[in-house]
Amino acid sequence: MRSRSNRTVLARTAAVAGLLALSPLMLAVTPVAATVVSDGVEACADDSSGARVKKGTGADEPALYPAGKEAEFAQLADAAQLPAGSVTVETIFHVISADTLTRREQRRLSGMVEDQMTVLNDSFAGVTGAGAADTPFRFDLAKTTWTVDSEWATVTPGRVEMDMKSALHEGDSETLNIYAADIGGGLLGWAYFGQTYNGGSGAVKDGVVILDESMPGGTAGKYALGDTLTHEVGHWLMLEHTFDGGCSTQGDGVADTPAEAYPQFDCPIGADSCERLPGLDPIHNFMDYTQDSCMNMFTPGQSARMSDGWVEYRAGGNG
Secondary structure, eight states: OOOOOOHHHHHHHHHHHHHHSSOOSOOOOOSSEEEEETTOOOSSSSSEEEEOOOOTTTOOOOOOTTTTTTHHGGGGGGOOOTTTTEEEEEEEEEESSSSSOOOHHHHHHHHHHHHHHHHHHHHTTTTSTTTOOSSSSEEEEEEEEEOOTTTTTGEEEEEEEEHHHHHHHHHHHTTTEEEEEEEEEEEEEEEEGGGHHHHHHSHHHSSSEEEGGSSSSSSSGEEEEEEEHHHHHHHTTTTOOOOTTTTSSSTOOOOOOOOOSSSEEEEEEEOSSTTSSSOOOOBBBBTSSSOGGGGOOOOOOHHHHHHHHHHIIIOOOOO
């Protein structure tokens, strides 16, 4: 188990200290339906994908499953759970820039990638917050590739994305490909869900795209502690948002995440958007839309769901 780097700890500690100075009152948030205009909104052009965007960006919410897949995945609930730390995911980082990087720039980004991997492993090992689950997943950086392409450097979901991934994607359904660039459209990142891999073009579509400056030490402000990648890898492993389903009994399909009517942003301590149901909004969960310093956990139920998703859609390198 690797510990968080010193510079990441200092950045997160400073950010949390700033939050503690805020009023404990719940921030005013307007309820939303299918379209969200606020912090950390997910958006992508495919019905089995998700993304995170910056505050003030509007986007249509994607559906997690292709038609008919909800019942299929629900049947996985009784599958034997993988032990904590039992799955090591080969990870390949693709860093894309518009121009050739100087040695100094490449060293900076290389350090950010290393720190990002530490954040990712700490998050999935459950060492980031009280009650956080120690999931089955650990991530091993196999290689980092460096690509200069002015069009790919500002990629958004669509044709350019497919061209980029067709050229750069490596491995199979068990391989996590991460594409880091100065992505466009106000996006912080997006990902494709596990069952997509098995659908024809899945090997090309698969993977996670993130804003390069959202990595630890980046310039993305409250989104620069590395939790965009944690959030998107959660999607890659079949997690929905904590607010999916709103104040319904089904919710996000995970029993131990309290119901949430809409995404929360910043870090509204005490928020309770489903007052008639148990629990406060899970603002510290990696699958909400709060800022990085507020996110610190997956639940045991989410860990079990990711385990099920891995077994069903990724294990064995199918594709």
